Amino acid sequence: MRAVTAQDFRFVQSLMLRRAGLTLWSEKRYLVERRLEALAAEMGLAGAEDVIARVRGGAQALEVRLIDALLPADTHFFRDRRPFEQLDTVLIPSLMAERSHLRKLRIWCAATGKGQEAYSVAMVLARHAEALAGWSVDILATDISASAIAQATTGRYDHFEVQRGLPIRELLAHFTRDGEDWTISAHLRRAIRFEVVNLAHETVAGAFDVILCRNLLMHLDTHVKQALLDRVANALAPDGALLLGATESVIGLTGRLQPDPAQPGVYRRSRERQLATGLQRLAAIA
Numbered sequence: 001m002r003a004v005t006a007q008d009f010r011f012v013q014s015l016m017l018r019r020a021g022l023t024l025w026s027e028k029r030y031l032v033e034r035r036l037e038a039l040a041a042e043m044g045l046a047g048a049e050d051v052i053a054r055v056r057g058g059a060q061a062l063e064v065r066l067i068d069a070l071l072p073a074d075t076h077f078f079r080d081r082r083p084f085e086q087l088d089t090v091l092i093p094s095l096m097a098e099r100s101h102l103r104k105l106r107i108w109c110a111a112t113g114k115g116q117e118a119y120s121v122a123m124v125l126a127r128h129a130e131a132l133a134g135w136s137v138d139i140l141a142t143d144i145s146a147s148a149i150a151q152a153t154t155g156r157y158d159h160f161e162v163q164r165g166l167p168i169r170e171l172l173a174h175f176t177r178d179g180e181d182w183t184i185s186a187h188l189r190r191a192i193r194f195e196v197v198n199l200a201h202e203t204v205a206g207a208f209d210v211i212l213c214r215n216l217l218m219h220l221d222t223h224v225k226q227a228l229l230d231r232v233a234n235a236l237a238p239d240g241a242l243l244l245g246a247t248e249s250v251i252g253l254t255g256r257l258q259p260d261p262a263q264p265g266v267y268r269r270s271r272e273r274q275l276a277t278g279l280q281r282l283a284a285i286a
């Protein structure tokens with residue numbers, strides 16, 4: 001494998017930042033080489049350098065493939081477990097009590113990957129199916145990667161993927177075996193809307209009761225992270241909950257969100273902001 005030149009690596013760093021808001025640290029150079037070599041082999045090209053040269057020359061479709069190949073993509077079902085326990089035992093029950101007049105729940109899995117996170121949420125909601133009968137439950141799952149979203153939409157996972165984090169009772173309750181693969185029930189597939197959204201440049205409007213944005217922030221450039229958290233705060237219902245990854249936090253990045261002291265890893269819209277918005281609304285009415 002030939003090393004990518006320093007100039008080519010800088011080009012890739014700058015491309016990933018411009019297109020996806022991602023910071024590629026210099027320590028990732030070897031990973032970039034390995035992944036682009038694999039992409040070159042798949043595309044019948046001479047090597048990583050050849051891929052980069054063609055992208056530099058304006059090959060748009062190849063640029064999409066290059067970005068896709070370098071995205072942080074690791075994910076699995078019920079990742080970190082605790083957020084799903086919090087959803088199951090605290091967040092969903094309290095939202096159901098607060099929303100009993102509306103009978104409506106909106107959940108957004110931002111940067112969801114190949115679907116394991118969104119289906120984990122759907123499996124948690126399925127545990128509350130009886131109490132949620134007659135409710136409108138909207139789960140939106142988005143990712144920058146069109147290929148990840150395409151796989152997520154099929155709901156089909158190989159043996160290795162279903163062995164990562166998925167409790168056997170959930171596997172047996174919601175999946176059917178299809179050769180070496182497992183496919184999630186049509187019922188859960190229909191429960192989720194999958195869409196391609198690039199969080200570095202786009203947002204999703206709405207007042208979501210729960211937003212999961214997990215294990216992306218740590219890869220983003222600081223300015224992109226700050227802008228994203230502000231947009232996420234706008235998309236969160238005033239009493240909604242934001243769930244971040246186990247090693248992520250909003251501290252030092254935005255004043256719009258604050259940790260929920262009762263629930264580790266859960267973030268809420270800041271009280272001062274809620275108050276300010278409420279006062280603005282009152283002033284507009286008066």
Ligand SMILES: C[S@@+](CC[C@H](N)C(=O)[O-])C[C@H]1O[C@@H](n2cnc3c(N)ncnc32)[C@H](O)[C@@H]1O
Pocket residue numbers: 019020021022071072073074075076079110111112113114117142143144145148197198199200201213214215216245
């Ligand atoms: C490490 S995975 C985390 C997936 C899932 N949230 C989890 O915690 O398991 C990071 C995800 O962020 C997505 N991603 C990277 N940059 C993005 C961007 N600018 N906008 C939206 N998604 C992005 C990647 O495609 C990938 O699916």
